[in-house]
Amino acid sequence: xxxYVYAICKNESKFVNRFLAALKEADxxxxxxxxxxxxxxxxxxxxxxxxxxKTYDPFRFDIARNDSLALAPDxxxxxxxxxxxxxPEKGWRDFLEKAAMAAPQANRFMxxxxxxxxxxxxxxxxxxxxxIHRRGYRWKGAVHEVTVPEEGVTVxxxxxxxxxxxxxxxxxxxxxxxxxxxxxxxxxxxxxxRTAHYLGREYMFAGKNEKAVAQLLRHLSLxxxxxxxxxxxxxxxxxxxxxxxGNKRESVRWALRxxxxxxxTREPYLRLARAxxxxxxxxxxxxxxxxxxxxxxxxxxxITEPDAWGAPLHDLLSIAYYQFGQYKKAAEEAEIALSFGxxxxxxNNLQIYIAAQNEK
Numbered sequence: 331x332x333x334y335v336y337a338i339c340k341n342e343s344k345f346v347n348r349f350l351a352a353l354k355e356a357d358x359x360x361x362x363x364x365x366x367x368x369x370x371x372x373x374x375x376x377x378x379x380x381x382x383x384k385t386y387d388p389f390r391f392d393i394a395r396n397d398s399l400a401l402a403p404d405x406x407x408x409x410x411x412x413x414x415x416x417x418p419e420k421g422w423r424d425f426l427e428k429a430a431m432a433a434p435q436a437n438r439f440m441x442x443x444x445x446x447x448x449x450x451x452x453x454x455x456x457x458x459x460x461x462i463h464r465r466g467y468r469w470k471g472a473v474h475e476v477t478v479p480e481e482g483v484t485v486x487x488x489x490x491x492x493x494x495x496x497x498x499x500x501x502x503x504x505x506x507x508x509x510x511x512x513x514x515x516x517x518x519x520x521x522x523x524r525t526a527h528y529l530g531r532e533y534m535f536a537g538k539n540e541k542a543v544a545q546l547l548r549h550l551s552l553x554x555x556x557x558x559x560x561x562x563x564x565x566x567x568x569x570x571x572x573x574x575x576g577n578k579r580e581s582v583r584w585a586l587r588x589x590x591x592x593x594x595t596r597e598p599y600l601r602l603a604r605a606x607x608x609x610x611x612x613x614x615x616x617x618x619x620x621x622x623x624x625x626x627x628x629x630x631x632x633i634t635e636p637d638a639w640g641a642p643l644h645d646l647l648s649i650a651y652y653q654f655g656q657y658k659k660a661a662e663e664a665e666i667a668l669s670f671g672x673x674x675x676x677x678n679n680l681q682i683y684i685a686a687q688n689e690k
Contacts, residue, residue: 331427332357334402335410338394339363343370344500345414350377355423356410362398364389370414390511395469404465408439411461411477417496425493426462436488437464438477444496445632449671454636456628459495460487472518473511474528508532516545523555527564539571546571559633562592566601573608581605582614589618595629596622596638603646615650619643641670648679657687 335356337349340363353359359379363371364386374381382401386394395411402409408430412418422441429439439462446454466483469475479485512529519525530545546564549555555564565588572580585605588598599622606614622643628634648663664680667673 331407331430332403332405333408333410333423333426334358334360334406335412336360336395336398336402337362337412337414338391338398339366339370339374339414341366341368341370342414342500343368343373345498346370346373346377348417348498349412349414350374350379352417352419352422353412357406358402360398360401361414362394362401364394388514389507390472390514392469392471392475395475399469407464409463409465409467412495415497415499417498419494419496422493422495426490429488429490429493433486433488436486437466437479437483438462438485438487439490440487441490441493441495442630444494446497446499446636448636448640455632455634457630457632457634458489462490471525472515473508474515474525476524505535509536521552521554523549523552524560526552527555527560530564531567534567534571537574539574542571543568543575558592559595559629559631562588562595562598563633565591566598569601569605573605578605578609582609582611589621594625595633596625596643597633597635598622599625600635600638600643600646603643607646607649612650612653615646616654619647619650623647641667641673641676644670645673645676645679648676648683652679652683652686655690657683657690661687 333356335353339361350359361374361379361381363381363383371381371383380401384397399409408426426439438460440458440460441462442456443459444453444456448454461477463477466480467477468480470478509532512525512532515525516529526545526549530542530549533542533545546568549564550561555561565584569581569584569588572584582605585598585602589602592598599618603615603618603622606618622638628639644663644667648660648667651660651663661680661683664676664683667676668680
């Protein structure tokens with residue numbers, strides 16, 4: 331079996347050695363450099379990678395990725411797309427080969443992808459990624475690009491269980507290009523629900539709340555927007571935007587809709603608990619935080635958020651318990667919140683709860 335890795339890069343010399351060390355078992359590494367001004371290209375070539383250089387104006391991720399795929403020989407069995415800040419964990423090839431042998435008809439493979447980490451180093455956002463494929467796929471989308479089958483190719487996906495890729499991004503790298511690229515992608519594919527969701531989210535990240543609201547509402551109106559978890563995420567973002575805009579009633583309303591849309595995920599309940607907290611509805615906080623904590627299974631989806639699986643729900647629950655005079659429970663929840671990482675405010679609250687309990 332021949333497995334070729336292909337990638338695009340720009341000014342990522344700090345990642346080259348780690349990237350190539352993790353890919354010693356690949357049958358070839360092919361990289362398209364899109365304009366590095368550092369020694370990325372020299373380091374890649376010194377490490378045995380085949381490197382081509384090409385600049386784009388304007389830059390698009392899909393075109394660059396398709397050009398990088400074209401660098402790899404046609405005799406490959408599998409093609410594995412990576413970025414230089416991604417690291418396949420030890421044993422990746424064995425797990426992938428086993429999956430390919432177990433599912434010989436599969437032409438695309440999914441693997442566990444750790445996209446981010448929590449402050450304590452534990453896994454943050456984790457989901458199934460699907461950037462391994464046979465010939466017959468191409469990339470589509472100016473940004474947040476995806477592989478799509480060529481005409482006549484039927485998608486047959488399988489899981490490469492045990493395989494993991496971990497993302498170690500450069501936090502200093504700018505995301506400024508994402509928003510204009512998403513606007514291009516949305517204009518090119520106005521009926522694509524995934525792009526509409528991403529664009530609305532990016533507007534929210536950029537603080538463009540009114541644009542975010544319009545785009546998120548458009549996402550929810552699209553006939554193809556049927557994935558409940560993603561719909562709930564758009565509703566959560568709407569709640570957050572309305573809160574920023576000072577409309578707390580709409581913030582609560584959209585948070586309630588998010589919880590109803592995807593009642594088996596924690597994230598909507600955290601947003602709802604926060605929305606209730608903003609209007610000082612502590613009974614609502616008790617209900618929402620408690621409902622969220624009763625969900626113990628975390629989905630492998632990019633929709634999940636580390637906060638929902640960390641301190642915030644316990645913190646909010648402790649505050650609500652305190653408001654109702656349940657000081658012992660408030661202290662217990664604050665202690666759990668502190669177990670995720672020391673926070674001065676939560677520690678001070680804990681002392682208040684303990685003092686109130688002793689005076690009771």
